[in-house]
Amino acid sequence: MRIAPSPTGPLHIGTARTALFNFLFARHVGGTFVLRLEDTDVARSSLAYEKDILDGLHWLGLTWDEGPGVAGEEARGPYGPYRQMERLPRYSEAADRLVADDMAYPCYCTPAELDAERKRLEAAHLPPRYSGRCARLTAPERAAFDADGRIPALRFRVGEGVVAFDDIVRGRVEIDVANLGGDFVIVRADGTPLYHFTVVVDDAAMRISHVIRGEDHLSNTPKHILLFRALGETVPRFAHLPLILNADRTKMSKRKSQTAIDDYIAEGFIREGIDNYLALLGWATGTEEEVLGIDELIARFQLENVHKGAAVFDRERLEWLNGQWIRRLDPDELVERLRPFLEAERVAGRSDRVSTDDELRALMPLVQERLPVLGAIGELIGFLFVDRLEVDPALLVPKRWDAATAGAGLIAARETIAAVSEVTFEADELEPPLRALAEEHGWKAGDLFMAIRVAVTGRTATPPLFDTLVALGRERTLARLDAAIAALGVAAG
């Protein structure tokens, strides 16, 4: 199996999903997973995108058995090179063979001529189609064009008949060659080969047995089959995956959806969540199991169960699955993965320092079940790492209270908390006296706790209060209470 991305943009969700399905299938059947870079669109390809794609696939855990050398590392696999621009001689050799067998021919039509032809057909409400004008040029006619200085492209003769194949997910597909749009170009006038040609030459050369790709290639498959046959190669099995859709049910696009894997990584989605979610987009185990790790996915994966219908990308479900996986992470591992996000908070100026690993580890029980994405960590515990906390005085007054009560409550709470010594400053030591305090004054414990919460965190939604106070420490807790009391005084006055 193979994944053959074009380095013409950052790693796209759709490419990642196709790679994942190839990977799952390859691992399930004990096959070989190949990565090939289709960089023949030189104008749009770049090394930066190439790196982005390879890094992204790695990040997702989709490791390939054969692929190009990167960052000084050797290429792996016996069928390299794995970049198409390094395989040019192979394409021209294959093209020469097709020309020698008269299965391909030089076409001298200029882009302008072809364009005019297409426009004419369009105006007549006819499907675009190459006329075949150069298909039966005689040797002298070709010589005349050559003498004229015209550089020909190469076209493949599609012939006639019906091409049929048994797609693993779609079943039998039959397409009349007459609908292929006429003989198609396989080599540009500048000598560079085109996608439909390179993909076939390479899939054959790399001994690809199963071509698993997006449904957008279904209509092109007959062209590929014709090419495999013309080259005398074995036609691989095909499996066309359902497309991933925008919310409006059109093919998922950058314009209407967040498609770059990088953006999901930056938000703090984790590979386990993304892999799990993507695997379940267009495929199901047939059981009610949904939270599945990569090994479980591999064990259960069957191309036969892949859906035919396209699937709308549902971010809510991704977030849920991501949260499931964050909760399943080993706490030390979570600390590890959180660090860059805390660093980002500091860089963005939202916190004054980054926590130590010990501090963070102690917080894991509080944060682990509250993170849908890693990027939410700042919202959750950022208040612990700021020197000067901004508190909206209005928030300090719980709904059922007035400012005076809030002030009294915080002053009383401050005294109670101050009575707890530094050494025994634990959640167990804090809760009972504060509850007693509330009861003594006839306050609802929740109201008192909310006032304290806002005073020390600036927020109404936080991890459990007493653990939060402990994390903050006695000194800072008291200081923030003092600041809040002062702020209330001003607001009340």
Place this chain on the structure above:
RNA sequence: GCCCCCAUCGUCUAGAGGCCUAGGACGCCACCCUUUCAAGGUGGAGAUCAGGGGUUCGAAUCCCCUUGGGGGCACCA
């Protein structure tokens, strides 16, 4: 325009002729738990299986048509 593909709750899906008065999950709504927020638990609303014809004793499941949606038709990949 032509060709190809597809069609079960808002979304992801289970379903391969009787187990379906259609199951699960996300989301939503209640309730429970609870100091807030989450997490978790329980329950609920939500799909006449796009519509219409067949086939069959029996159809979400098979066939046909219609409708709707999508994809493809480049010297892009």
